[in-house]
């Protein structure tokens with residue numbers, strides 16, 4: 001039942017195409033005026049909803065006289081596919097354009113509301129932030145359902161951040177052409193195309209299933225990113241009779257050649273002091289491979305585990321500068337460089353990471369790597385398997401085994417010393433302002449450590465606004481210990497991302513900490529309700545400096561530079577008059593809280609209570625009045 | 630310990646631009662009305678808050694622990710007696726504030742705003758200087774804090 005005109009639409013022509021706007025199927029009972037709006041009219045201005053359409057959206061629901069109510073709807077198949085792809089959670093704010101999918105998730109006979117489980121978000125930006133945090137903690141995509149033009153636009157900034165942050169997410173955009181015309185568009189994906197990696201608008205159920213699978217594959221294949229499928233409501237409701245689930249395809253990760261792997265293996269084994277330098281791999285499996293490679297070769301290792309996810313465990317004996325910093329072969333794995341996934345001497349020609357297909361150079365302000373097209377792209381995590389094979393195949397003689405063992409032991413001793421020496425200096429520096437009120441940001445972090453040091457924990461938020469003291473004071477030993485910053489430095493990310501990280505943690509006895517800026521918090525505080533509702537193990541520590549302090553400092557500098565005095569710089573940059581009561585907000589959303597804590601001596605007791613609650617499977621908020629930085 | 634429930638001003642507090650006398654008066658009032666937690670306790674504290682010194686140097690001049698953060702450049706000095714050359718004497722302090730204003734007002738060679746006599750007069754500078762010089766310099770011993778535990782815990786691992 002397709003409208004043949006639809007195939008003539010150019011997918012770049014959002015609200016400006018030449019065909020008919022979304023007339024794929026005319027469902028029985030729909031007012032004819034509600035369909036077949038020429039796109040030309042829409043391009044001048046999207047049509048406001050008619051009285052009848054508004055009534056359907058705001059009053060008692062008049063059930064649409066759907067012709068094909070079916071016991072086996074297309075959306076059931078979609079849910080089965082998500083299950084088979086290993087999707088644990090689908091997050092959404094409810095909307096009629098994906099009511100078919102919604103109903104299938106919660107009522108699927110084989111697995112009602114489990115794998116995937118429906119997670120309720122209060123704002124689409126929160127929903128995507130949750131997927132962003134979950135994606136970074138696990139390396140796996142969460143699915144976000146978004147409602148057409150309006151939901152997608154609410155989500156846009158969060159999608160942008162996940163894209164810049166190379167995080168896999170699958171976005172399913174509901175679209176229902178039988179209803180409010182301002183909610184549909186010829187080309188919904190155009191709203192976010194510059195910062196999604198791949199999108200599709202399938203027109204049949206088999207196409208939709210293929211597209212969902214392809215979106216999942218594209219999301220997890222480097223460069224990892226959000227992908228998008230417009231899932232028309234009639235496809236969700238169409239009968240699935242005679243339609244089979246597509247066979248599952250494995251993502252193809254770009255690999256180095258066997259010869260390259262052998263070259264790297266022989267360099268590592270031949271070196272007298274090899275080193276690995278590890279950035280952000282894709283999944284915990286990649287981290288395991290890096291650990292194995294270091295252990296097999298006796299290489300000391302540099303890590304980014306205190307700055308972001310999926311890096312080398314900091315307390316591993318091989319992690320650190322090693323017994324000597326005179327390295328004769330350094331293998332870089334997914335370092336922060338924009339262009340290289342694997343780097344090392346003599347490897348320049350085989351290590352291009354192909355980002356050309358992403359097409360985001362304008363907003364990113366970063367030209368494509370010179371020669372990127374000629375270079376072969378390679379994924380470090382997948383290629384590590386080949387390198388490991390080559391190392392194992394090279395075999396070992398007694399002399400090499402013993403020199404690797406000796407080297408590893410020397411590294412272990414020296415790395416431990418180095419860690420303790422650094423820590424001694426770092427704790428000393430944190431004594432400054434220790435007893436001050438408001439509480440020093442160093443103390444904010446230090447007082448929490450005794451309560452979690454021996455737990456399985458994850459920092460879900462960005463931490464740079466609150467001093468990031470965990471980086472020097474804590475030991476980051478899990479792929480998810482620290483999920484890092486927001487991607488594009490967009491504020492409003494931390495709470496949602498931490499809720500997503502807590503979803504990843506919930507069934508694993510892990511707890512999540514959110515160091516939460518007050519400015520950041522106030523964008524989408526509703527994520528608190530999601531944490532309460534889904535019983536998430538999340539400790540929210542408010543870095544409450546009662547300001548958008550970063551901006552206060554900028555305005556203050558400028559007022560001074562212009563010679564007009566700094567005494568009004570607080571206008572528009574501070575959260576005073578009235579102060580915000582975060583504990584009350586938390587309690588309003590069903591989250592227990594303490595605060596505001598101004599006396600640093602009271603912090604430990606507040607954390608003790610908080611961790612107790614979090615370990616019982618509920619979120620908790622500690623509001624702390626802090627020094628500005 | 631003094632707990633500062635921080636960041637001024639109570640409702641109806643006038644914009645900060647006012648004479649030292651008024652500042653002193655309000656500070657006295659605040660001593661006289663100690664129940665009001667939002668008022669800075671002294672004229673110096675009041676100036677330190679209103680002019681936003683705390684923004685980069687912290688509420689007690691202890692700096693802002695930003696060495697790891699990338700937000701301020703250059704890193705703001707700790708405002709403790711003996712730790713920064715600009716505090717050697719009131720004259721040097723005043724000269725630093727003024728020179729920045731008079732010599733290179735638009736030159737952002739350092740991040741600190743500058744303060745001409747019009748926005749911070751000599752008497753106010755004097756009061757502010759005294760306040761800064763009064764900041765407590767003591768630090769607790771490591772073992773008395775959780776930082777000591779932290780180190781021990783790492784050593785025991």
Ligand SMILES: Cc1ncc(C[n+]2csc(CCOP(=O)(O)OP(=O)(O)O)c2C)c(N)n1
Nearest residue numbers: 465489490491517518519520547548549550
């Ligand atoms: C979406 C968005 N809006 C505005 C900004 C500008 N901005 C940068 S830092 C900041 C203040 C953040 O406030 P808070 O989270 O309280 O951190 P603080 O600087 O106070 O420590 C703002 C508004 C931004 N980066 N992103």
Ligand SMILES: [Mg+2]
Nearest residue numbers: 518519547549
């Ligand atoms: Mg703030």
